[in-house]
Amino acid sequence: MELRHLRYFVAVAETGSLTVAAEKRLHTSQPSLSRQIRDLEDEVGAELLSRSARGVELTAAGRAFLDHARLALAQVDAATEAARRASKPAKEVFALGFLTGEEMTWLPRAMRLLRDELPNIDVTVSSHYSPDLADALARGKLDLAFLRAEPGYDLDYRVVDREPLVVLMPSDHPLASRESIRPDDFAGEPFVAASNKAKVLRGVIDRYVEESGIGVTPKHGVDNLAMAMSLVASTRGLSLMPAYAQNLLPSSVVSRPLAGVTPSIELVIGYSRSNASAALKLFLSRADELVVTDAGLSAA
Known part of the structure; x- marks a missing residue:
């Protein structure tokens, strides 16, 4: 073979x-x-x-x-x-990846952890969808990434945050006047759901929809935040997305919290245990410093 x-x-x-x-x-x-x-x-x-x-x-x-x-x-x-990296040992390259939009919060914290090694390494930064980040980690294209705990990859994950889901809607939608959105507010509204490619987010949303008895039929499936915001604005629908979406919303889209028990989704750092990078070893030894809250995990 x-x-x-x-x-x-x-x-x-x-x-x-x-x-x-x-x-x-x-x-x-x-x-x-x-x-x-x-x-x-x-x-x-x-x-x-x-x-x-x-x-x-x-x-x-x-x-x-x-x-x-x-x-x-x-x-x-x-x-x-x-092998390619080992053939050019003059200066180590440390490749960081971020779920698109998360770098706004987590890149400064990551760079603080690496500050002692920065004179000795070149840091590269990229942002992608979560499954693409997991694939890049598995293939040795990235050393560490902030992503979802994607199944099916031989990777180690550490939770650094749990983000609540929020409701996205057009800025002039009638529900925008509410302080929070109840499950029954979704009735009759077009719903923009996560696609099967975003399987971790899709799983969290599906569980919430089922447990809350929300009667929605997804009209569209999206695999990234930019597409979700675009469809929310164009179809005048509602969508459930992680709270970090609030950092990226255009003027045509607003977010509101969910009333009652709010579902959350984990953000993790992922890496391959076979990666022998000295910079990765340093990063992991200080990874607890990423979470800078008074108690528990942060909400980015």
Whole structure:
């Protein structure tokens, strides 16, 4: 079994099409790709993909194989990145990632933790969606990230904050005159929900909706905060988002707290335990200093 077999299989699984995977992702011919997949199935000893006129679907064996294939590819990428860094040892690069918008609160705190090492390292900063950050950590592209505790990755997580969810709405919405929003206020309102890509946030929202008996039918699914704000403004709907959204709201959108028991979502720092970076070791040894509140966890 070769790495290309794993890459080809993952590409087909993610696109759901041999043709699309061949043309758009792998830049090879469809017959060649089909042969590679058959070779992989022969090697594994099980059918991984079910082929039909509508495309391809994962079999039970394929679903079991997919997570392991992704992990194997991520580990290869991480090893490659580690080798590249080791070949240029003059000055260590410490790559920080942030869930988009969270850097406003957490970048200054992170830099304070690294202040003793700053003369010896170059710090790079990037912001992305949470699943993309987890993938970058697993592949060795990032040393540490502020994100959600994404499942399915071989990463360690430490909770640094629990953020309450707030209600986003158009600034001229009738509910904007309320000090807080009750569950029954959602009745009949268009609802902008988190998509399955934002699975951690989606899980928190779904539990709250179910436990509160909110009768909503999501009209749209979004995987990032910018899209949520845009759809709230354009559809005149309501959305539930973490409180840090309040730092980024345009004038057309406002937020209100939830009445009663308020659901919250964890913000964590994530990293790979196999990462031997000295700067990461220092950061983790001082990570408790990130939480600078009188008691408990902060609300960013």
